[in-house]
Amino acid sequence: MKCKICGGPAIVQLPHYNMNLCKDHFIHFIQKRVKQAIDRYKMFSYNDKILVAISGGKDSVSLWYILTKLGYKADGLFIKLGYDHQVKPALDIAQKLADLTGRKLIIEDATRYFYGKSVFEAAKILHRHTCSLCGKVKRYLMNKATIEYGYDVLATGHNLDDEASLLLGNILHWQTGYILRSFPVLESTHPKLAKKVKPHCLNYEKDIKTYVDLLNLPYLQQTCPFSLGAKLPIYKSLWDNLEKYQPNAKITFYKGFLREKNKIFKIQENQPKLQECNICGYPTINQTCSFCSARISLKTKIEKLNS
Amino acid sequence: MKCKICGGPAIVQLPHYNMNLCKDHFIHFIQKRVKQAIDRYKMFSYNDKILVAISGGKDSVSLWYILTKLGYKADGLFIKLGYDHQVKPALDIAQKLADLTGRKLIIEDATRYFYGKSVFEAAKILHRHTCSLCGKVKRYLMNKATIEYGYDVLATGHNLDDEASLLLGNILHWQTGYILRSFPVLESTHPKLAKKVKPHCLNYEKDIKTYVDLLNLPYLQQTCPFSLGAKLPIYKSLWDNLEKYQPNAKITFYKGFLREKNKIFKIQENQPKLQECNICGYPTINQTCSFCSARISLKTKIEKLNS
Numbered sequence: 001m002k003c004k005i006c007g008g009p010a011i012v013q014l015p016h017y018n019m020n021l022c023k024d025h026f027i028h029f030i031q032k033r034v035k036q037a038i039d040r041y042k043m044f045s046y047n048d049k050i051l052v053a054i055s056g057g058k059d060s061v062s063l064w065y066i067l068t069k070l071g072y073k074a075d076g077l078f079i080k081l082g083y084d085h086q087v088k089p090a091l092d093i094a095q096k097l098a099d100l101t102g103r104k105l106i107i108e109d110a111t112r113y114f115y116g117k118s119v120f121e122a123a124k125i126l127h128r129h130t131c132s133l134c135g136k137v138k139r140y141l142m143n144k145a146t147i148e149y150g151y152d153v154l155a156t157g158h159n160l161d162d163e164a165s166l167l168l169g170n171i172l173h174w175q176t177g178y179i180l181r182s183f184p185v186l187e188s189t190h191p192k193l194a195k196k197v198k199p200h201c202l203n204y205e206k207d208i209k210t211y212v213d214l215l216n217l218p219y220l221q222q223t224c225p226f227s228l229g230a231k232l233p234i235y236k237s238l239w240d241n242l243e244k245y246q247p248n249a250k251i252t253f254y255k256g257f258l259r260e261k262n263k264i265f266k267i268q269e270n271q272p273k274l275q276e277c278n279i280c281g282y283p284t285i286n287q288t289c290s291f292c293s294a295r296i297s298l299k300t301k302i303e304k305l306n307s
Numbered sequence: 308m309k310c311k312i313c314g315g316p317a318i319v320q321l322p323h324y325n326m327n328l329c330k331d332h333f334i335h336f337i338q339k340r341v342k343q344a345i346d347r348y349k350m351f352s353y354n355d356k357i358l359v360a361i362s363g364g365k366d367s368v369s370l371w372y373i374l375t376k377l378g379y380k381a382d383g384l385f386i387k388l389g390y391d392h393q394v395k396p397a398l399d400i401a402q403k404l405a406d407l408t409g410r411k412l413i414i415e416d417a418t419r420y421f422y423g424k425s426v427f428e429a430a431k432i433l434h435r436h437t438c439s440l441c442g443k444v445k446r447y448l449m450n451k452a453t454i455e456y457g458y459d460v461l462a463t464g465h466n467l468d469d470e471a472s473l474l475l476g477n478i479l480h481w482q483t484g485y486i487l488r489s490f491p492v493l494e495s496t497h498p499k500l501a502k503k504v505k506p507h508c509l510n511y512e513k514d515i516k517t518y519v520d521l522l523n524l525p526y527l528q529q530t531c532p533f534s535l536g537a538k539l540p541i542y543k544s545l546w547d548n549l550e551k552y553q554p555n556a557k558i559t560f561y562k563g564f565l566r567e568k569n570k571i572f573k574i575q576e577n578q579p580k581l582q583e584c585n586i587c588g589y590p591t592i593n594q595t596c597s598f599c600s601a602r603i604s605l606k607t608k609i610e611k612l613n614s
Contacts, residue, residue: 264574
């Protein structure tokens with residue numbers, strides 16, 4: 001097995017690209033894919049201030065590492081969704097990465113918005129699905145931090161598997177308002193709404209895992225215990241089955257979509273009219289944003305429980 | 308387990324419709340789905356003369372049976388693709404169905420176009436993929452028979468699994484010219500090009516199997532030995548995996564497409580300019596149609612082999 005680039009011994013098989021690579025050329029290749037995505041989809045420039053959302057998983061850890069390596073001004077954002085002892089392993093990793101990259105780590109504490117409760121407890125009290133509330137809180141606080149700390153763009157670690165699966169799910173259910181949102185760049189449409197980008201969108205999840213392992217980057221191994229039963233893993237396993245027969249099915253599908261979407265689809269992106277939340281001032285389609293609404297409900301429920 | 312309609316004991320579970328049915332109501336239900344497809348997609352009326360392509364498999368057998376049961380003027384067409392001993396089991400079934408329905412069976416012999424060779428032998432001599440040549444021959448002779456015997460429309464047994472899988476495959480590869488052809492009605496665009504319809508398009512393959520088994524209709528059990536390695540079965544197994552989690556995923560996807568396709572897609576159907584083949588006179592995009600071209604190549608190759 002020979003490296004396609006240098007002819008030396010290859011250690012990584014990439015059937016989806018029909019090639020094998022040695023360690024150095026594989027590492028270079030993964031980094032190049034990030035650079036390609038940034039440039040091709042006009043994500044940001046070297047002058048922009050980038051905030052990378054760090055969960056502690058392989059995707060966000062490698063993204064932050066690669067962006068700094070490529071010379072971008074990228075700081076990290078860690079959102080504490082639970083109590084100190086729950087988030088310590090992830091936070092330790094985020095801090096190690098800050099040391100490694102020599103960049104700033106911003107820490108946002110979600111529990112201070114939820115009267116000291118963790119997001120998981122808040123979901124229980126509100127009788128809400130944990131993933132749904134957690135997603136809402138993360139989106140809100142990522143956006144808020146990007147705006148308030150003066151960053152130009154928010155980058156998240158979503159990889160090709162995430163994006164191809166999300167797109168497939170939206171197509172299988174003809175979620176027409178969401179199909180065109182399956183794009184790795186969401187422009188800002190309001191002064192308080194940050195531009196969002198996904199620079200890992202061309203990298204396979206398994207390749208990112210190989211990358212962090214080869215570089216011995218610290219990352220959380222376990223997946224979120226709440227994500228069981230979520231739909232995305234179903235589509236991911238569909239892709240894995242399909243790629244047994246067509247090794248590049250996922251990347252062909254996703255890149256084809258990115259290239260041709262405006263020629264293929266008539267539908268418009270959901271672009272709801274935004275106003276400012278009457279409590280926090282951040283953009284929302286309602287009078288009060290859903291983040292503030294959740295906080296109000298939670299306060300009422302906690303008061304009831306305590307009375 | 309109770310029948311959703313009459314409350315009697317149910318014998319068929321239909322998780323994809325979230326109901327169970329007794330034998331009589333299940334049989335009625337499958338027939339009603341065919342009628343719905345005919346009416347909703349404007350396939351044909353009671354005045355039209357319909358030719359049903361009969362392979363001997365459960366789909367075409369049940370389709371012919373149901374169409375005559377619904378009162379349509381539907382005759383059968385059987386295409387002999389191989390030598391007599393190869394096609395006998397299928398032809399016997401087609402003839403039994405003709406007796407059962409009291410309708411005419413037209414038999415077309417493909418071997419007479421291929422200098423006495425079976426389509427499978429012709430493919431070998433031509434170094435062509437069997438499925439590709441066989442598909443071409445069937446499409447050509449089905450169209451020719453429909454036109455020459457004066458039928459208004461050609462009906463084939465394609466079921467929901469076929470159609471949803473074909474559509475999914477076209478989307479996964481962004482075969483934009485073919486996406487909109489995943490419609491159960493293809494109108495005639497030339498006097499020698501028959502209108503084609505798929506009245507079983509709303510019925511699940513497994514339900515059709517239950518239907519023919521419950522009615523003890525004769526049909527070929529084995530699938531075509533040449534279809535191994537074809538792509539459609541891969542997409543079919545993807546759907547089966549998906550429906551373990553979302554029992555109605557397939558029908559939701561396909562009906563959603565049929566309902567919304569003109570709102571969703573900007574792309575146009577491939578509508579190539581047709582001219583008449585300089586040999587047979589049937590419509591083609593080239594001077595000589597691909598059926599006649601294959602015949603010419605075959606003749607040359609056979610002459611070479613015999614010289």
